[in-house]
Amino acid sequence: MPASRHFCQKVPQATPVAVFKLSNDFKEDPNPMKVNLGVGAYRTDEGQPWVLPVVKKVEKLIVADNRLNHEYLPILGLPEFRSSASKIALGEDSPAIQENRVGAVQCLGGTGALKMGAEFLRRWYNGNDNMKTPVYVSAPTWENHNSVFANAGFEDVRPYKYWDAEKRGLDLAGFLGDLETAPKHSIFVLHACAHNPTGTDPTHMEWTQVAEVMKRRKLFVFFDSAYQGFASGCLDKDAWAVRYFVTQGFEMFCAQSFSKNFGLYNERVGNLTIVARDADNVRRVLSQMEKIVRVTWSNPPSQGARLVAITLNTAELFAEWKDNVKTMADRVLLMRASLQAKLQALGTPGTWDHITQQIGMFSFTGLNPKQVEYMIKERSIYLMASGRINMCGLTTKNIDYVAKSIHETVVNVQ
Amino acid sequence: MYLLLLFVSPPPICCSSWWGGVQMGPPDPILGVSEAFKRDTSPKKMNLGVGAYRDDHGKPFVLDCVRKAEALISSKQLDKEYLAIGGLGDFTKSCALLALGADSEVLKSGRNITVQTISGTGSLCIGANFLSRFHSASRDVYLPKPSWGNHTPIFRDAGMQLKAYRYYDPSTCGFDFNGALDDISKMPEKSVIMLHACAHNPTGVDPKPEQWKEIADLVKKRDLLVFFDMAYQGFASGDIDRDAWAVRHFIEQGHNIVLSQSFAKNMGLYGERVGGFTVVCNDAEEVKRVESQLKILIRPIYSNPPMNGARIAATILNTPDLYKIWLGEVHGMANRIIKMREQLAANLKSEGSTHNWQHVIDQIGMFCFTGLKPEQVERLTKEFSVYMTKDGRISMAGVTSGNVGYLAHGIHAVTK
Numbered sequence: 001m002p003a004s005r006h007f008c009q010k011v012p013q014a015t016p017v018a019v020f021k022l023s024n025d026f027k028e029d030p031n032p033m034k035v036n037l038g039v040g041a042y043r044t045d046e047g048q049p050w051v052l053p054v055v056k057k058v059e060k061l062i063v064a065d066n067r068l069n070h071e072y073l074p075i076l077g078l079p080e081f082r083s084s085a086s087k088i089a090l091g092e093d094s095p096a097i098q099e100n101r102v103g104a105v106q107c108l109g110g111t112g113a114l115k116m117g118a119e120f121l122r123r124w125y126n127g128n129d130n131m132k133t134p135v136y137v138s139a140p141t142w143e144n145h146n147s148v149f150a151n152a153g154f155e156d157v158r159p160y161k162y163w164d165a166e167k168r169g170l171d172l173a174g175f176l177g178d179l180e181t182a183p184k185h186s187i188f189v190l191h192a193c194a195h196n197p198t199g200t201d202p203t204h205m206e207w208t209q210v211a212e213v214m215k216r217r218k219l220f221v222f223f224d225s226a227y228q229g230f231a232s233g234c235l236d237k238d239a240w241a242v243r244y245f246v247t248q249g250f251e252m253f254c255a256q257s258f259s260k261n262f263g264l265y266n267e268r269v270g271n272l273t274i275v276a277r278d279a280d281n282v283r284r285v286l287s288q289m290e291k292i293v294r295v296t297w298s299n300p301p302s303q304g305a306r307l308v309a310i311t312l313n314t315a316e317l318f319a320e321w322k323d324n325v326k327t328m329a330d331r332v333l334l335m336r337a338s339l340q341a342k343l344q345a346l347g348t349p350g351t352w353d354h355i356t357q358q359i360g361m362f363s364f365t366g367l368n369p370k371q372v373e374y375m376i377k378e379r380s381i382y383l384m385a386s387g388r389i390n391m392c393g394l395t396t397k398n399i400d401y402v403a404k405s406i407h408e409t410v411v412n413v414q
Numbered sequence: 415m416y417l418l419l420l421f422v423s424p425p426p427i428c429c430s431s432w433w434g435g436v437q438m439g440p441p442d443p444i445l446g447v448s449e450a451f452k453r454d455t456s457p458k459k460m461n462l463g464v465g466a467y468r469d470d471h472g473k474p475f476v477l478d479c480v481r482k483a484e485a486l487i488s489s490k491q492l493d494k495e496y497l498a499i500g501g502l503g504d505f506t507k508s509c510a511l512l513a514l515g516a517d518s519e520v521l522k523s524g525r526n527i528t529v530q531t532i533s534g535t536g537s538l539c540i541g542a543n544f545l546s547r548f549h550s551a552s553r554d555v556y557l558p559k560p561s562w563g564n565h566t567p568i569f570r571d572a573g574m575q576l577k578a579y580r581y582y583d584p585s586t587c588g589f590d591f592n593g594a595l596d597d598i599s600k601m602p603e604k605s606v607i608m609l610h611a612c613a614h615n616p617t618g619v620d621p622k623p624e625q626w627k628e629i630a631d632l633v634k635k636r637d638l639l640v641f642f643d644m645a646y647q648g649f650a651s652g653d654i655d656r657d658a659w660a661v662r663h664f665i666e667q668g669h670n671i672v673l674s675q676s677f678a679k680n681m682g683l684y685g686e687r688v689g690g691f692t693v694v695c696n697d698a699e700e701v702k703r704v705e706s707q708l709k710i711l712i713r714p715i716y717s718n719p720p721m722n723g724a725r726i727a728a729t730i731l732n733t734p735d736l737y738k739i740w741l742g743e744v745h746g747m748a749n750r751i752i753k754m755r756e757q758l759a760a761n762l763k764s765e766g767s768t769h770n771w772q773h774v775i776d777q778i779g780m781f782c783f784t785g786l787k788p789e790q791v792e793r794l795t796k797e798f799s800v801y802m803t804k805d806g807r808i809s810m811a812g813v814t815s816g817n818v819g820y821l822a823h824g825i826h827a828v829t830k
Contacts, residue, residue, distance in 0.1 A: 008670070008695050011548050014706035017713060020499075041495060049493040056491075063488050069474040070723075071466060072684045075445060108532065108716035115715050124436050147714035220432070251432050265496045266721035277431035287439035294442060294564060295571045296715065298535035302685035303722035 018143070022382050031380035035398050037389040038382050040196070040361050041265060042328050045395045052263045052324040054317055058307050068306070073299045075290045077106020077271075081305040084312035085271035088235060089192075089225060089242055089254050096246050096275050103274040103282040105289050106300045110226045110257025111144060113272040114189075117222060117253040118152035119292045120285070125220065126185045131155050134186040136178065138162035140386060142196045145189055145224070160188065163198045168354040168366050170200050172209070179213040185220065192225035192254065193238040194360020197388040201231075201359055207241045211248050221245055221252035229261040231360040233329035235322065251276050258308050260361065261325050267304030332361065335394040342403035349410055363389050367409065374413045379405040443563050444803055451801040459799035460817055462808040465615065465780045466684060467747055470814045475747070477682045479739040483729040492725075497718045499709040501530020505724040508731035509690040512654065513644060513675055515662055524698045527705045529712070530719045533689040534645045534676030535564065540691050541641060541672050542572035543711055549639060551604035558582070558594075558608065560805060562615045562643070565608065579607070582617045587773030587785050589619045595632060603637040611644035611673075612657040613779020616807035620650065620778055626660045630667050640669050645676040650779045652748035654680075654741065670694045677727050679780065680744050686723025747811075751780065754813040758782075761822030769829060782808050790828040798824035 022038040044050045062068060076082065082104035087097065096102050107113040122130045131153050137145045139159035149157045160182070161174025179188070190210075195201055202210060214221060223242050229235045242254055258269040272289075276282045293299070311317045340355040355363055367375065367387040375381045381402060383389045394402060441449065447463030469475045500506065510521060510528040520526050531537035545555075555574045557565050558581035566576050579601070580593030601607065609629075614620055621629060633640060642661050648654040664671055670693075677688040691708070695701045712718075730736045759774045774782055786794065786806035794800045800821060802808045813821060 008548070008693065008700050008704050010550075011700070011703045011707055013703045014710045016706070017499075017709070049495050051491075051494055055494075059488065063484055069476050070480070070683050070685050071474050072464070072678075075442065108720065111713075111717040112715070125432060127435070144713060144717070151714040259496075264494055266494050266718070268716060268718070268720040276433055281431045281433040281436070284436045284438050285433050288436055290442065291439050291567070294445075294535075295568045296536070296539050297532035297687065298564070299445075299685070299687075301532070301687040301720040301723065304720065 019384065022384065026382045029380050033401060034380035035393055035402055036382050037393040038384060040390055042260065042263060043392045045331065047395050050263060054311055054320040054324050055263060055307060058310050058317060061310065062306060070302065073302050075293050075299050076286060077300045078302065078305040078309055080313060081309040082106050082271060084309055085256055086273040088228065088312065089239055089256055089273050090246060091236065091239065091243055094246060100279040101276050101282055103286045105272040105293065106305055107270040107272050108268040108297065108300060109259055109270040110224065110255050111148065112268065113255035113270040114148045114224060115152065116272050116289060116292060117255055118149050120289055121187060122153045124288060134158055134183055136160040136182060136186055136188045138191065140197055163200065163364065170202055170206065172206055176209060176213055179210065179217065179219065182217065182219060184218050187220040187222055188214065189222050189224055192223045192228065192242050194227035194231035196226065197362050197386055198364040199358030199360050199362045204240060207244060211245055215248060221250050223252065223254040225254055226257040227260055227360050229325040230329055233326040246275055262308060264304050264307065268301060269304035269308055332391045335391045335399065338399050339394060339403060342399065343406060346403060346407045348407040361390055361392055363391055365389055371409045371413045374409050375405060381405055447801050447803055454799050456799035458820060460801065460812060460821060462800060462802040462812040465679065465809045465811065467679060467682060467811040470750060472814050475682055477740065477743045479730050479736045479743060480682060480726055482736055483726045486729055487725055497721055499712050499718050500705065501719045502721065502724045502728060504732060505728040506530055506690060508728055509675060510692055512731060513647065513658055513661055513673060513692065514665065515655065515658065520665055520694055525695045525701060526692050527695065527701045527708065528690050528692040529708050530724050531689040531691045532719060533678050533687040534674055536687065537674035537689040537691040538568050538643065540708065540711055541674055542569045542574060544708060545606060546572040546574055548707065549606065552602065552606065554602065554605040556601055556605055556607045558610065560616060561608065582619060582783065584785065587783060588776065589621055591625050595628065598629065598632050598636060601636050601638055604639060606639045606641055607633060608641045608643060611642045611661050613646035613650035616781050616805060617783040618777030618779050618781045623659065626663060630664050634667060634669065640664055640671040642671055642673045644673060646679055646779050648680040648744035649748055652745040665694060670696065681727055681730065683723045683726060686726065687720060688723035688727050751810045754810050754818060757815065757818045758813060758822055761819055762826060765822050765826040767826045767830065780809055780811050782810050784808055784825065793828045794824050800824050
C-alpha cells in the first residue's frame with residue numbers, strides 16, 4: 001500500500017449547506033413556472049442578476065488605467081477603501097472618526113469581516129482566552145453566524161430571543177430579558193438593519209432600550225451590516241442603529257459587506273470597522289489584526305476594494321451609486337406592497353401586514369415546514385424551510401403565481 | 415424623539431477600554447521590510463524584501479497575457495454572482511492540470527479535489543486546518559530549516575506542532591542532503607512533511623532530481639504525509655513542467671499528497687489572491703467526502719473566493735494563444751533573474767571580494783540566501799538603504815542592471 005493512502009479514509013461526508021442545496025434543486029427542476037425565492041442576491045424584474053451601472057462604469061475605468069497594477073495590497077487592505085467604507089457606516093461627520101478612534105480592516109466580504117472580528121475577540125477581548133465567553137446570535141439568524149464564531153474557537157454560541165413567531169414581529173421583552181441575564185462581557189451579534197432572515201428590525205425606541213441594557217451590563221456590541229442602503233433605500237437611515245451606539249460611547253465592531261449594496265457578490269468586498277476608546281487602542285488592535293490576517297489570507301483582494309473606493313471617493317460616481325442602490329431597494333418595496341395586496345385581495349387566511357412591515361431582502365412569511373414543502377414539491381416555488389423568502393425572486397411576471405400558490409398552500413396545508 | 419436625542423449631551427466617556435490589554439504586535443518580518451523601505455528617503459534605496467517581481471527598470475510588471483485576458487473578460491460583460499464555495503470550476507480544473515500535467519493518472523481517474531483559495535497563504539491555511547481536523551494520526555508538521563517565515567504561524571494557528579528537518583547547509587550555501595535524509599529517517603510515521611516543490615523560499619536551494627527520488631523513497635518508507643508548497647511553478651527554471659517534476663514524481667510513486675499552489679508570482683496576480691489547494695485521494699468517492707469537508711472549512715472563513723484573479727488565470731490557462739504568451743513571459747522573468755544572479759556574482763568579484771559567491775548562481779528562483787549575518791544585513795540597510803530580511807535573504811527580482819553594481823558594492827563593504 002503506497003504511503004499515506006489511508007489519510008482520507010476516515011473523512012466523513014458533510015451535509016451540504018441548505019441554501020446552496022436549495023439553489024441546486026431549483027436548477028434541476030424542469031417546471032417552467034418555477035420560482036427561486038432562496039439565495040440572497042438581487043434580481044431585476046426580468047429575474048436576472050444586475051451589475052450596477054456605476055460598477056460597469058468604474059470597471060471600464062480600471063481596465064483602461066495603465067497605471068494600475070496587480071501588486072499586493074497592505075495586510076489591512078486598501079487605505080482609501082477602508083476609510084471611505086467606515087465613513088459609509090459611521091457617517092461623514094462621525095465624532096468617532098473626527099476623534100481618530102476608528103480603524104478598519106479590509107476583509108473578504110461580510111463573512112471575512114465577521115471572521116476577523118471573531119478571531120480577534122477570541123484572542124484579545126476579555127483576558128487572553130475567550131473560548132468560554134458566550135457569543136449571542138439572534139434566534140433566528142443567518143446560519144453562518146454560528147459557524148463563524150464556533151470555528152474561531154468560541155465554545156458557547158447561544159441564541160438570544162428575537163423573532164416572535166406568533167405575533168410575527170420582534171420579541172422585544174424576550175430580547176431585553178436575554179440581555180439582562182447574559183453573563184457580563186458576553187458578545188452580542190446585532191443586525192444593523194434588514195435582519196436576516198426575518199426582515200424585522202427594532203424601532204429607534206427599541207434600539208435605545210437595547211443599548212441601555214448593553215451599556216449597563218457591559219456587553220460587547222458586534223454589528224453585522226450587510227444591507228446598508230438596501231433596506232430603506234437610504235444609507236443614513238439604514239445606519240441609524242450603528243451610529244446611535246457610537247453616540248452612546250460604545251467600543252464596538254461593525255462587519256460591513258458590499259456584496260448586496262454594490263452587487264459585488266463574487267469580488268468579496270468587506271470591511272471590519274473598529275470603534276475604540278482612542279487612537280492608541282486602535283493602533284494596537286490593528287497591529288494584532290495584522291497577525292490574524294497574515295495567517296489567513298496575508299492581504300485581501302484588490303479588484304473589488306478598488307472599485308468601491310473609486311466610487312465612494314468620486315462625487316458623481318457616489319451619487320450614481322446611491323441612485324442604483326435606491327433602484328434596488330425600491331423594486332423590493334414594490335414587490336412587498338404587491339404581494340401583500342394580492343394576498344389580501346385573495347382573502348388568504350391570516351394577516352399579511354408583516355410582508356410590508358418587514359424590511360430588506362428577506363421576508364419571514366410565517367409558512368411552516370409542511371407548507372414550505374408543499375410550495376416546493378407541488379408548485380416549484382423554492383424557499384427556505386424556515387419560511388424565508390427572498391423578495392428579489394419576485395417579479396411582476398411571477399407574483400400572481402406566487403400569491404396564488406401561497407393562498408392555496410395556506411388553505412390546503414396545515 | 416429622534417431630535418431630542420441629538421441634544422442630549424453624550425455620556426461621560428469611560429476611561430477604560432476593552433483593548434487596554436492588547437499588546438502592540440511586532441511588525442511582520444517580511445512585509446514589515448517593505449513598510450520600512452517606503453519610509454526611507456535615500457534615492458539609492460533598494461527593496462529586496464518581498465518576493466514581488468520587478469522588471470529591469472525596477473517597476474512592477476503586469477504580464478501582457480494578463481492584460482489581454484482582462485480585455486477579453488471585460489468584453490464578455492459577466493455577472494457578479496457568488497462563486498461556489500470551492501471556487502471557479504474553469505480555474506480549479508486548469509490549476510490542477512498545470513500542476514499535475516496532462517498525463518496525470520490522478521486527473522484521469524478524478525481522484526483529486528482542487529479548490530480555489532486566497533492565493534498561497536489561503537491555501538496553506540485551508541490545508542493546515544484540514545489536516546488539523548482530519549489527520550488525527552499526527553499533530554507534527556516538519557518544515558525544512560529554514561522555511562518561509564509565514565509557514566510556522568499558519569500551522570501553529572491551526573493547532574499543529576512545528577518541527578524541523580535539516581535542509582540548508584550554511585557551510586556550502588547548498589542542500590544538506592544527508593542531513594535531510596537522516597532527519598526524515600527519524601520522523602515518526604504519519605507525520606506531515608512540508609516540501610517546497612521548486613525555488614525553495616528563502617534559500618533558493620532545490621534538491622536535484624536524483625535526490626528527490628531518494629527523498630520520495632524514504633518518505634514512503636516512513637509513511638509520511640506529504641504537503642507540497644508550490645508557489646513558483648515556472649519561475650524557477652522558466653519551464654513549468656520541469657518545476658512541477660518533484661510533485662509529479664511523488665504522485666507517480668503513490669504518495670497521496672496535499673498541494674498548495676499560488677499564481678501570485680508566475681502570473682503576477684499578487685493582489686488578486688489566486689491560489690489552489692489540492693488533495694489527492696484514493697478514489698472519486700473519497701473526493702466527494704473530502705470536498706464536502708473543505709467546503710465546511712471555507713464557508714466560515716470567507717464563504718466563497720474572489721472572482722477576478724481566478725477568472726484571469728482561467729482565461730490564460732484555457733486560451734491557447736494566451737497560454738503560449740504566458741509561457742514565454744514566465745520564461746522571460748526567470749531568465750532575467752538568472753542574468754541578475756550572474757551579474758551580481760561577477761560584480762562581487764570585480765569589487766575584489768575574496769568570498770565564494772558561487773551559490774548566488776547555483777541557487778534558483780526569486781530568492782538568494784546570501785549568507786549575510788544579521789549584523790551585516792543591518793549595516794547593509796542602515797548604510798546603503800538596501801532592504802532585505804534579517805536571515806540574509808534577498809529577492810533577486812528586485813535587482814536590476816541599473817542597481818546590481820551598487821548592491822555588489824554594498825555587500826562587499828559589509829563582508830570584507
